[in-house]
Amino acid sequence: MSTEQAKAGPVQAVKAGLKGGLAWGAAGVVAGRALQFLTMLVLARILAPEHFGALAVAQVIQTIAINVTELGATAALARADRDPREIAPTILTLGVATSAVITGAVIFFAPTLAAVLGDPGASGVIQILSITILLSGCSGVPAAMVWREYLQRPRAFVEIAGAVLTLAVAIPMAKNGLGAYALVWSRVAGQLLTTAGYWVITPVRFRPGFDRLAAGYVLRLGMPLALANLVVFATLNLDYVIVGRQLGPAQLGVYLLAFSLANLPSSLITAMIRTVALPTFGRLHKAGLLDRAAPDVLGLTAYLAMPISALLVGLAGPLVEVFYGSTWQGAPAAMVGLGIFGAGRIVSEILADLCVGGGRTTGLFWVQMLWLACLFPALLVGVTYTGVSGAGAAHAIVIWIAVLPVYFFLVGRIVKVSVKRMLAPSVTPLFAAIGTGAIGCLAAQWITPPFLALASGCLAGTVLYLALTLRAAKRTYLRLKQLSDAGAEKGERAEIDPATPPVTTTTSQTT
Known part of the structure; x- marks a missing residue:
């Protein structure tokens, strides 16, 4: 929220934050998703269906892994009922550590995971897309602070910039015959820019730290949510597994x-x-x-x-x-x-x-x-x-x-x-x-x-x-x-x- 909003008092600040957050949030989401959809439209006329099949297999792993790295802890930060100085350093430490471990595990087990999901040729695609897991763990706290403070205007520009870079990288790579690798490398590039952008626009930059009481609080709230999200992401990606194994x-x-x-x-x-x-x-x-x-x-x-x-x-x-x-x-x-x-x-x-x-x-x-x-x-x-x-x-x-x-x-x-x-x-x-x-x-x-x-x-x-x-x-x-x-x-x-x-x-x- 701006300095003028803060001077106007808590009531006006929340009102202005809510109104501006919704307007800019809507603009950013519409523009970002429109660019993502445009990327899919263009690539659908360049690549074959099996290339998108390999992407779907990699996305199953990526989506579930990102949820695990986050541990539901950023929800505790975004709820805006606790001073972020109490919990943010601990959340940052948890996010970076777990994302690094899980990224390494996905890279190592990628051939096995690809075979289980019905597309053995997708192991390289899975390994490359796993880079976004680590990037997501690094951006969790700044993204939550932006969310908490209704800073949707700068967030919109960050998300749009990431989507534009994804499009700019994907199309030439697809035209050069890189197939599914054009899809995943472009997403890594977009996520890298988005992660850097969140660290630039966050209102406060926290250093990693750890507090046992803070960890207990965020995990008590976050772990049930993380488990629920893990199950829902598995649920929403179960169709890809079954369709891939049954239909190819x-x-x-x-x-x-x-x-x-x-x-x-x-x-x-x-x-x-x-x-x-x-x-x-x-x-x-x-x-x-x-x-x-x-x-x-x-x-x-x-x-x-x-x-x-x-x-x-x-x-x-x-x-x-x-x-x-x-x-x-x-x-x-x-x-x-x-x-x-x-x-x-x-x-x-x-x-x-x-x-x-x-x-x-x-x-x-x-x-x-x-x-x-x-x-x-x-x-x-x-x-x-x-x-x-x-x-x-x-x-x-x-x-x-x-x-x-x-x-x-x-x-x-x-x-x-x-x-x-x-x-x-x-x-x-x-x-x-x-x-x-x-x-x-x-x-x-x-x-x-x-x-x-x-x-x-x-x-x-x-x-x-x-x-x-x-x-x-x-x-x-x-x-x-x-x-x-x-x-x-x-x-x-x-x-x-x-x-x-x-x-x-x-x-x-x-x-």
Whole structure:
């Protein structure tokens, strides 16, 4: 936050930070993800499906390993309820040490991991992409400080710069015949620039240190979250393992492209909301207002997620034809289930953030275990009998029937709100989205040119959706704004209360 915001007092600082953080967070996420998607579009017309299959295998290892290195500890820093000087040096030490060990292990076991995942030729790709694990461990604390302080404007420039470098490195390497290696080396280059950027823009640079009490605090909060994230990342990458082993690298490449396209809107929405969600939920919880905010948070999330998911389902065929071309015609079948899954995934991410904001993370692990236990047999059956379309359907069925009901029950207990009350603001967006998807499906069937089908379906669906939901969305937004203001005012009173005990700090130093 700026000096002017800080002088204006805690209330105005939080308000300005939240508003500016959301705006710049949205801009940065949209621009960064758009550049990533543009990279995939360009490379999809240069590389073969099996090259993307090798990337998918490497991503499975990378995603799970990065989560393990972080140990969930940066969430303790981002919640903004503790002085960062107490815990940041310890978190930095844990992150760098674990990321170094895991990077070395992945490099050593890469041939075995590639064989287990169904693509023995991907071992070199896995080894190169593992460099990003170490880089991620080094950037965890500065990234969390940027997140904590709503510094989304400089973060946006850092993320965009990393995405631009990735694109700039990938295209010439792909044209020179490097195949999957163009995909991974470009990601290493982008991650290196992003890591350096976070260290430049962080408001405070901490040196490594270790405090036993601080380690106990961050691990008590972070370990259940890390275990839950580990399971969820394993769950979300289980499809790549099964598709690769059952159908081969080429079909895995088709599925990766389908997942990337179907996941783009949900990842954008989730990333935009999460730029401010966790520190805001932590402050609302501290002010005793999280229970009142939770239903409207979910309502606004549904308002954004449902129509996009519906249009992805209704316009799957034209979307693939326009963006990827005729080489990837197996992708629309997978996108139907993946589009439905995308909306559920957005809701699940916000529910998880509500749990973390409420300071209760243990239940998250058991929800993710349930998710994994249900998804594994569903994917096996779906992929075996209907190929990549079965993988998408398995994701959709499991998240909506098995996972989300348990998530709502868990969050209801943590924030002390009934499930019925939490669901009420989401009913209108849900039914309006069904009409939106129907319009898109009709456009895809009646209009032959793919681009015209896509454009007309999106336009008609969007107009219908806004007409049905805009008024309710405005009311929900205004209620959330009032709660955010009330939370900031309570935070200001707490800061000037003479009975509030002083914050104790450790001997860890900052630079």
